[in-house]
Amino acid sequence: MEALVIALDDVKFNYTDDVKLSFPRFTLRKGEHCLILGNSGSGKTTLIHMMCGLLRPSSGKVILNGVDIYGLSAKQLDHFRGQNIGLIFQQTHLIRSLTILENLQLARWLAGLKEDREELLLVLQRLKIADKATNYPHQLSQGQAQRAAIARALVNRPMFLIADEPTSSLDDHHAALVLDLLLDQSQNFGASLIIATHDKRVKDQIVNTYQL
Ligand SMILES: Nc1ncnc2c1ncn2[C@@H]1O[C@H](COP(=O)(O)OP(=O)(O)OP(=O)(O)O)[C@@H](O)[C@H]1O
Numbered sequence: 001m002e003a004l005v006i007a008l009d010d011v012k013f014n015y016t017d018d019v020k021l022s023f024p025r026f027t028l029r030k031g032e033h034c035l036i037l038g039n040s041g042s043g044k045t046t047l048i049h050m051m052c053g054l055l056r057p058s059s060g061k062v063i064l065n066g067v068d069i070y071g072l073s074a075k076q077l078d079h080f081r082g083q084n085i086g087l088i089f090q091q092t093h094l095i096r097s098l099t100i101l102e103n104l105q106l107a108r109w110l111a112g113l114k115e116d117r118e119e120l121l122l123v124l125q126r127l128k129i130a131d132k133a134t135n136y137p138h139q140l141s142q143g144q145a146q147r148a149a150i151a152r153a154l155v156n157r158p159m160f161l162i163a164d165e166p167t168s169s170l171d172d173h174h175a176a177l178v179l180d181l182l183l184d185q186s187q188n189f190g191a192s193l194i195i196a197t198h199d200k201r202v203k204d205q206i207v208n209t210y211q212l
Helices: 044-051 074-084 100-110 117-126 142-154 172-189
Strands: 004-014 020-022 026-029 034-037 059-064 085-088 160-164 192-196 209-211
Touching (some): 004 192, 034 044, 044 059, 044 160, 074 085, 085 142, 100 117, 142 160, 142 172, 160 172
Parallel strands (some): 034 192, 034 209, 085 160
Antiparallel strands (some): 004 020, 004 026
């Protein structure tokens, strides 16, 4: 049996005494993809944040590639995240004072990888925003900025691509483009793709689901 690349066991998160969330066991094997589904407020974003090392569970373990990530020091966890996880959020979190290309270069630098301008431009080209490489985030439309954020998540060739509603601000054409690219890149690098979404266009493409 192939090893699990993700296992969340008996994970709970308490925001307050009134808002206590608990999550069923979640596992994924290498190369498998999964959709996280659930109504608004069911805990999808909370789960994703715990899964990618941004939110320590109140109890339970998050094991990625055999590593108990909340057993790492803050510095080790930062490094692990930079090297292994590509994150795509609803808010793009691009750095406003840097151009799109510089945002990608920074992501590579932070992960300790060498800068490769040609490769970065290629990713932008595939997402149809190469002409925006030297623009600043505020000069892009929302959909373009979303694609730039996806480019940034891909440049480190992460083992895990974790996305919270990656297609919500995109029209059909660009949603298909982005989903193809995410599936393609995951395939190329043997990465696991995890998407929290309400988007029916995504639901049609990934069969494996985790219902909250
Ligand atoms: N900082 C917070 N303090 C208290 N409660 C919170 C906080 N953040 C989230 N919650 C509550 O935790 C629950 C889960 O929130 P979460 O954002 O994970 O849901 P979601 O499934 O991603 O929702 P949506 O689809 O609307 O984005 C909700 O009931 C929410 O009100």
